[in-house]
Amino acid sequence: MPAPMAAISFRNVAKTYGNARHAVRALDDVSFEIEPGEFFGLLGPNGAGKTTLISILAGLARASSGSVEVLGHDVVRDYATARLSLGIVPQELVFDPFFSVRETLRIQGGYFGVRRNTRQSEAWIDELLEHLGLSDKADANMRQLSGGMKRRVLVAQALVHRPPVIVLDEPTAGVDVELRQTLWQFITRLNHEGHTVLLTTHYLEEAEALCGRIAMLKQGKVVALDRTAALLAGTSSGVLRFRLTTPLPSALAAQARVTGEVVQINARDAREVETILATLRKAGAEPEDLEIGRADLEDVFLEIMHGGAQAAV
Ligand SMILES: Nc1ncnc2c1ncn2[C@@H]1O[C@H](COP(=O)(O)OP(=O)(O)OP(=O)(O)O)[C@@H](O)[C@H]1O
Numbered sequence: 630m631p632a633p634m635a636a637i638s639f640r641n642v643a644k645t646y647g648n649a650r651h652a653v654r655a656l657d658d659v660s661f662e663i664e665p666g667e668f669f670g671l672l673g674p675n676g677a678g679k680t681t682l683i684s685i686l687a688g689l690a691r692a693s694s695g696s697v698e699v700l701g702h703d704v705v706r707d708y709a710t711a712r713l714s715l716g717i718v719p720q721e722l723v724f725d726p727f728f729s730v731r732e733t734l735r736i737q738g739g740y741f742g743v744r745r746n747t748r749q750s751e752a753w754i755d756e757l758l759e760h761l762g763l764s765d766k767a768d769a770n771m772r773q774l775s776g777g778m779k780r781r782v783l784v785a786q787a788l789v790h791r792p793p794v795i796v797l798d799e800p801t802a803g804v805d806v807e808l809r810q811t812l813w814q815f816i817t818r819l820n821h822e823g824h825t826v827l828l829t830t831h832y833l834e835e836a837e838a839l840c841g842r843i844a845m846l847k848q849g850k851v852v853a854l855d856r857t858a859a860l861l862a863g864t865s866s867g868v869l870r871f872r873l874t875t876p877l878p879s880a881l882a883a884q885a886r887v888t889g890e891v892v893q894i895n896a897r898d899a900r901e902v903e904t905i906l907a908t909l910r911k912a913g914a915e916p917e918d919l920e921i922g923r924a925d926l927e928d929v930f931l932e933i934m935h936g937g938a939q940a941a942v
């Protein structure tokens with residue numbers, strides 16, 4: 630009996646760009662599976678290999694070794710079927726400036742064998758336009774759209790053939806708050822209806838809110854893979870947050886996350902909070918708006934990416 634089929638399966642995927650003299654190892658032995666119906670997050674810093682992995686999944690790049698399947702279809706040997714199961718929102722904005730939004734969606738549907746101009750296909754296009762806030766732009770030329778609107782069209786394009794597996798490579802980069810909310814409502818609805826979702830994003834609060842499981846890539850390797858709740862529970866700490874108008878004492882610099890005047894430092898228990906406050910006092914620094922909070926996914930991410938920075942606290 631074969632095992633229940635994964636929505637996406639990556640097996641020992643490696644990818645090297647360039648030649649023997651100058652090689653970039655973008656992916657290094659990546660293996661994991663995404664089950665049907667999952668909302669799965671793929672996270673990692675710039676250059677970690679996320680888009681490369683998605684390009685291989687989409688058949689736009691070839692793995693140097695290893696294999697990838699979509700619903701049991703190998704993306705190389707069985708490309709057409711695998712591709713038909715996928716709706717991919719690419720990270721880069723690519724579009725044809727000569728068509729209107731509606732034409733762009735019709736053409737895209739045509740590539741995937743959606744029968745044109747039937748009542749059903751038009752109703753779905755209308756629904757996509759509405760959910761993505763594009764109804765009033767349906768007849769506008771692609772080149773007349775703003776950057777964020779073009780990205781909305783990319784999302785609509787990916788969904789036009791109702792793919793069972795939806796892959797979003799930073800879909801909310803440059804997208805305003807309102808659309809982000811409507812986009813996530815819509816994608817969540819599709820997920821509840823059974824579509825599998827693979828998401829990459831640098832907005833970790835999005836990943837935390839949406840993804841049931843998360844894989845983290847670092848320099849082409851999977852360095853964490855777990856349920857989101859387990860990743861959050863596995864972090865040792867709470868977080869001490871405060872505002873500082875003077876420079877941060879150098880003794881705290883290595884363990885702190887600084888955004889403008891706001892400083893965050895992981896603290897496992899009251900004793901660590903005391904130690905941090907004592908260090909601040911000794912340096913004559915006066916923290917304002919002090920609060921102790923729960924660690925979020927961003928803390929977990931930084932802890933994992935900086936390999937044990939937490940242990941040094
Ligand atoms: N076509 C290419 N030719 C050569 N090197 C490439 C190519 N595409 C990507 N790379 C390299 O492969 C590595 C992974 O890049 P990739 O685009 O997959 O990262 P990413 O995780 O998507 O990053 P980001 O968060 O910035 O989108 C980087 O070192 C990048 O420079």
Ligand SMILES: [Mg+2]
Pocket residue numbers: 679680681720798
């Ligand atoms: Mg990328």
